[in-house]
Amino acid sequence: xxxxxxxxxxxxxxxxxxxxEAHPGHIFMDVQSSLTAMxxxxxxxxxxRRVPVLALRTDKGEQLISVGYNKGS
Numbered sequence: 242x243x244x245x246x247x248x249x250x251x252x253x254x255x256x257x258x259x260x261x262e263a264h265p266g267h268i269f270m271d272v273q274s275s276l277t278a279m280x281x282x283x284x285x286x287x288x289x290r291r292v293p294v295l296a297l298r299t300d301k302g303e304q305l306i307s308v309g310y311n312k313g314s
Contacts (some may be wrong), residue, residue, distance in 0.1 A: 249282035250293035257293040260310040264295075309314050 246267040250257030252274075261269060270278035272292065282294045286308045295307040 245298045247296045248293050249278055249285070249296070254292055256310045260295060261292045263310075271295075 246264055247265045247270060248257065248260055248264065249270045249272055249281045252271050258293060267289065270281065272279040272282050282292070283290070285296050285306050289308050291309050293310050295310065297305040297307075299305065
């Protein structure tokens, strides 16, 4: 099983953009255009409404969650 990264965010958010640029090969879920994406993001973030939320599924089956992204700012 390979690692996979899902980034939940907003298309026009500069923090989401930086996270997407830093992680090629990710799956992007736009929380503004998909209620399901928003619900998944809120579940993963413990109800925190801050984007982006990065959800990494490791090759060992673990899921690591990171809320927010400020690298490069």
